[in-house]
Amino acid sequence: MDFTFATEQKFLVLIADIAFVGFIVATLFGGIVAVGARQLIHAVLGLIMSLMGVAGLYVYLGNHFIAAMQILIYVGAVSISMVFAVMLARPPEDAKAKPLMFATKIGSGAVIALFAAFVVGRAVIAHPWVKAATVVKEGTIRQIGENLLTTNVFVFELISLVLLVAITGSVIIAKRGRDNTDQQGGGV
Amino acid sequence: MDFLIESVLKVAVVFGVLLGSVAYTTLLERKFLGRLQVRHGPNRAGPFGLLQPLADGLKFFFKEDIVPANVDKPVFILAPVIALVPAICIVAVIPFGDSVTIFGREVKMHITDMNVAVLYILGLSGIGAYGAMLGGWASNNKYGLIGAMRSGAQTISYELAMGMTLVSIIMMSGSLSLTKIVAGQTFYWNIFFQPVAFVLFIIAGLAEINRTPFDMPEAEAELACGFNIEYSSMKFALFFMAEYAHMISLAAITVCLFLGGWNLPFGWEVPFVPKIFWFIAKVFLLIVFFIWERGTFPRLRYDQIMNLGWKWLMPIAIVNMLVTGVVMTLIG
Amino acid sequence: MLQNFVPVLILFLFAAAFGLGVLLISSLLGPKRPTAAKQATYECGMDVQPDARRPLDVKYYLIAMAFLIFDVEVIFLYPWAVQFKSLGLFGFIEMLVFLFILLVGYAYIWKKGVLEWE
Numbered sequence: 001m002d003f004t005f006a007t008e009q010k011f012l013v014l015i016a017d018i019a020f021v022g023f024i025v026a027t028l029f030g031g032i033v034a035v036g037a038r039q040l041i042h043a044v045l046g047l048i049m050s051l052m053g054v055a056g057l058y059v060y061l062g063n064h065f066i067a068a069m070q071i072l073i074y075v076g077a078v079s080i081s082m083v084f085a086v087m088l089a090r091p092p093e094d095a096k097a098k099p100l101m102f103a104t105k106i107g108s109g110a111v112i113a114l115f116a117a118f119v120v121g122r123a124v125i126a127h128p129w130v131k132a133a134t135v136v137k138e139g140t141i142r143q144i145g146e147n148l149l150t151t152n153v154f155v156f157e158l159i160s161l162v163l164l165v166a167i168t169g170s171v172i173i174a175k176r177g178r179d180n181t182d183q184q185g186g187g188v
Numbered sequence: 189m190d191f192l193i194e195s196v197l198k199v200a201v202v203f204g205v206l207l208g209s210v211a212y213t214t215l216l217e218r219k220f221l222g223r224l225q226v227r228h229g230p231n232r233a234g235p236f237g238l239l240q241p242l243a244d245g246l247k248f249f250f251k252e253d254i255v256p257a258n259v260d261k262p263v264f265i266l267a268p269v270i271a272l273v274p275a276i277c278i279v280a281v282i283p284f285g286d287s288v289t290i291f292g293r294e295v296k297m298h299i300t301d302m303n304v305a306v307l308y309i310l311g312l313s314g315i316g317a318y319g320a321m322l323g324g325w326a327s328n329n330k331y332g333l334i335g336a337m338r339s340g341a342q343t344i345s346y347e348l349a350m351g352m353t354l355v356s357i358i359m360m361s362g363s364l365s366l367t368k369i370v371a372g373q374t375f376y377w378n379i380f381f382q383p384v385a386f387v388l389f390i391i392a393g394l395a396e397i398n399r400t401p402f403d404m405p406e407a408e409a410e411l412a413c414g415f416n417i418e419y420s421s422m423k424f425a426l427f428f429m430a431e432y433a434h435m436i437s438l439a440a441i442t443v444c445l446f447l448g449g450w451n452l453p454f455g456w457e458v459p460f461v462p463k464i465f466w467f468i469a470k471v472f473l474l475i476v477f478f479i480w481e482r483g484t485f486p487r488l489r490y491d492q493i494m495n496l497g498w499k500w501l502m503p504i505a506i507v508n509m510l511v512t513g514v515v516m517t518l519i520g
Numbered sequence: 521m522l523q524n525f526v527p528v529l530i531l532f533l534f535a536a537a538f539g540l541g542v543l544l545i546s547s548l549l550g551p552k553r554p555t556a557a558k559q560a561t562y563e564c565g566m567d568v569q570p571d572a573r574r575p576l577d578v579k580y581y582l583i584a585m586a587f588l589i590f591d592v593e594v595i596f597l598y599p600w601a602v603q604f605k606s607l608g609l610f611g612f613i614e615m616l617v618f619l620f621i622l623l624v625g626y627a628y629i630w631k632k633g634v635l636e637w638e
Contacts, residue, residue, distance in 0.1 A: 008191055015192075015526055041263060041325065048318075059525050068307035069595055076314025077591045080344055081584035083321055087337065088581045141304060141364060145599030149611045156614065159596060160621040163589050167625040170585040171632050174578055195527040203534050252551045257559040269539035276535035280528045300527045307598065329561050337580050344587040351594040358601035417562055422546035426539060491637035494583070498635045502590075502626075506619065509597075513612050516604070 020060050027053030035109070040086045048079045065141040190293075198299055206279055210432040211241035217479045224483035245425070253421040256327070263326035268419070268426035271319020274312040275433040281305035282440045283367045285450045285464030297450075297464060298367060305366045306358065309441060310351055313396060317343040319430060320398070324415030335414025338490060343396050345497040350392040352505035353385050356512040357445055366441075370449030377448040384508045386446045388501055393442065395497065397434040399478065401485035402493055439474035443467060447474075582634045593622050 026049055033046025051074045058067035148156045215230065215237065222229025230237035255264065285297035302308055317340055324336020357378055361369045369378075379386045395402040416427045443449060447470050450463040488496070600607065600615050629635060 011192060012523070012526060015529070019529055039260065041260070041322070045263070045322075064302060064304045064524070065307070065599075068304045068311055071311035072307060072314060072595055073592055076311055076317075076347075077344075077588040080314070080317065080321075080340065081581070081588050083318070083325075084337075084340065084581045084584040087325060087333070088578065141599050141602050145601075145603035145607070148596070148599055149603070149607050149614050153614055156596070157617055157621070160593065160618045163593055164621055164625040167586060167589040168628060170589075171582065171629055171634060174582050174585070175632070191523065192526070195530055199527060199530045199534055203531065203538075207538075249546045249549050250551075251546075252553065253547055254554070254558055256561055257556075258561060265543070269536070269543070272539045273532065273535045276538075277528065277532055280531045299531060300524050302524055302528075307595075327561075331562075341580050341583045344591075345583065348587055348590050348594065351591065352597075355594070355597045355601045358598060359604040362602055362605055364598065364602060421550055422542050426542065494635065494637045498586075499630070506623075510616075510619075513604070513615070517609055517612055 016060060019056065023053045023056035023060060025053075026050070026056065035105070040089070041083070044079060044082050044086060047082070048075055051075050051079065063140075065144060194293075194295065195299070198295070202279055202299055203276070206276065206433060206436065207429075209436050210429050211245065213432050213436060213475060214244070214428075215241050216475070217482075220476065220479045221483050224480070248422050248425040251421040253423065254418075256329075256418050258328050259418065260326040260328065263322050264418075265423070267319055267323035267326055268423045268430070270322060271316060271430040272426045272433070274315040274319075275430040275437070278309055278312050278434075278437040279440070281308055281366055282437065282444060283370055283449060284440075284467050285462070288462070288464075301365055301367045304364050306354055306364045306369075309437075310347065310354075313434070314344070314347055316430070316434065317347075319427070320415045323419065323427065327415070327418035329418050332415050332417045335417070339398055339415055342398065342402065342493060342497070345494060346392045346395040346402075346501070349497055349501035349505055350389060350396060352502060352509065353388040353392060354445070355505075356382055356385050356509045359509070359512055359516065366444045366449075370444050370451065373448040374451050375453075375455045377446065377451075377453050379446040380453075382446065382508070382512070384504065386442075388505055388508070389442060389446065392497070392501055393438045394478070394481075395493065397431065397438055399431075399435065400482040401487050403487060435478060436471070436475065439471045439478065440467075442474055443470045579634075579637070582629075586629055586634055589625065590622070593618075 028050075030046045030049030030051070030053055034043045034050060035046075037043040037046055051070065055067045055070040055075070058064075058070060218240070219229040219237065230240040233239040233243045255261065280299045281302045283296075283298035283301070287294050287296045289295070320339040320343075321336045324332040324334075324339070327333070357369070358364060360378065360381065361372045363369060363372075372378075394400075416424055419427060450467040452458070452466060596618070597615070600611060604611065
């Protein structure tokens with residue numbers, strides 16, 4: 001019995017590792033599509049794929065709540081409003097900005113990536129890492145609820161203020177932007 | 189290996205049962221709607237028309253798949269799949285029954301017991317909104333685009349109302365896992381304490397899956413089918429299946445959240461009847477209810493739908509949550 | 521942890537394989553006789569007026585923004601709701617403050633007519 005249990009665990013870990021590679025590929029591939037696509041909507045789709053890949057990574061790391069938040073907020077809400085924004089935007093013919101040269105794209109991308117790798121790498125090295133078994137206990141929904149409403153109450157209330165500012169600002173900007181330009185865009 | 193084989197088998201069974209239920213829900217709907225309208229419904233294919241879903245499925249396979257010339261091809265082809273996959277994946281967290289012993293092995297009657305099941309369901313139904321939106325947009329058709337926008341806006345509005353409604357249930361159960369929520373209802377079902385939330389949830393659920401009387405995105409009379417106007421053959425069938433899969437999972441989720449899952453109320457037990465029977469019976473009755481209300485209610489106007497979601501359901505859900513909070517604090 | 525998500529992965533693979541497979545089979549089985557008229561955009565049989573993809577009403581975007589904000593809010597309600605029993609009265613009052621601030625935003629968008637449809 002012991003033997004089967006051990007092999008099964010190995011098999012599960014193997015599947016999880018394959019899934020991990022799949023999530024990484026999805027994240028990277030989605031990112032490339034998001035940057036390289038000519039159609040705006042394809043870019044948004046690429047971004048969604050990338051975000052789902054990241055959500056998968058959270059699941060792999062054992063934090064289901066953060067993964068669910070990632071899906072709900074970034075895929076279900078932020079990207080949906082991007083899709084709406086794309087549909088709202090003018091058709092591409094009057095948005096003919098000159099595309100960057102391929103070399104420029106690669107070059108600037110590499111610079112930004114190096115910089116990000118430097119910053120993240122420093123943080124990773126500086127961070128005091130704990131064994132995985134103890135990490136899993138943290139960041140469950142209970143823990144987050146407990147922390148948000150006891151030790152981090154101030155942050156919690158600040159979130160609602162930030163959201164209030166965001167909704168007010170978006171309404172003001174959207175209303176003003178429409179009034180200044182033509183009125184005939186709507187009607188659907 | 190046992191766990192893996194068990195999982196694959198369970199997934200295969202649930203997947204097959206779900207597809208079969210989708211097929212026969214369409215037949216049930218056509219039959220029952222027919223009866224409501226004093227006609228027979230399909231009755232040619234097999235006895236009582238029982239082979240109708242099979243005939244429909246075969247026909248879809250052999251139909252020409254028309255891809256209009258000026259569509260966005262990759263998105264056009266992917267959209268039906270994007271609509272269907274989340275609709276199917278929702279069933280992963282739904283518990284159908286307690287556990288049974290097969291070949292001396294205890295088998296739990298759910299694919300997985302996720303500790304964030306409620307959020308998983310909300311998230312997947314959010315992703316489901318993309319199917320209709322992308323399909324309508326990719327079609328490059330005015331009706332399709334209008335249907336897509338309406339569908340997207342309606343789905344997200346009611347997802348919000350639904351999320352708000354669920355908060356009061358979560359407060360009572362103290363868990364996001366459907367299995368634990370059902371386990372907390374062995375004696376009193378949640379609907380006894382939360383009738384308002386139940387009504388809100390049903391309305392929001394029907395609107396979120398774009399079902400009559402909230403079927404604005406595909407209002408036949410004005411949008412000529414809406415987002416799936418340019419779709420034909422199996423691509424159309426996938427949208428159709430996604431809709432019915434959503435309907436079935438909505439019924440199953442309602443049963444788990446409010447109607448005690450596989451439990452009878454007040455701890456009643458009936459000997460020799462497996463508990464999964466009660467679950468299936470409740471889901472069946474809810475689906476019949478969904479078909480019945482389709483035969484009864486006229487379609488709402490779009491402004492009425494949006495008003496209902498934002499100006500009625502949301503405030504009522506917030507008030508319901510506050511009342512729940514006050515009562516629970518007072519009781520202790 | 522793994523026990524929880526491997527079955528979901530299997531179901532996802534089943535569903536994706538089914539969706540794509542069915543499309544593939546139907547593209548192999550169905551006839552292909554495209555004509556210009558058949559491939560035209562469907563619009564009541566008349567010639568199609570300009571492109572369908574034109575700017576839409578800003579209303580939809582505003583609804584999407586409002587949804588985004590309140591969705592984030594609802595998600596922050598969940599950790600509180602799960603812990604509601606142990607957080608007790610103090611947690612409830614904190615949540616009231618949180619909700620009140622957001623209800624100001626709700627009242628604002630209502631007042632500004634974001635929720636009005638004609």
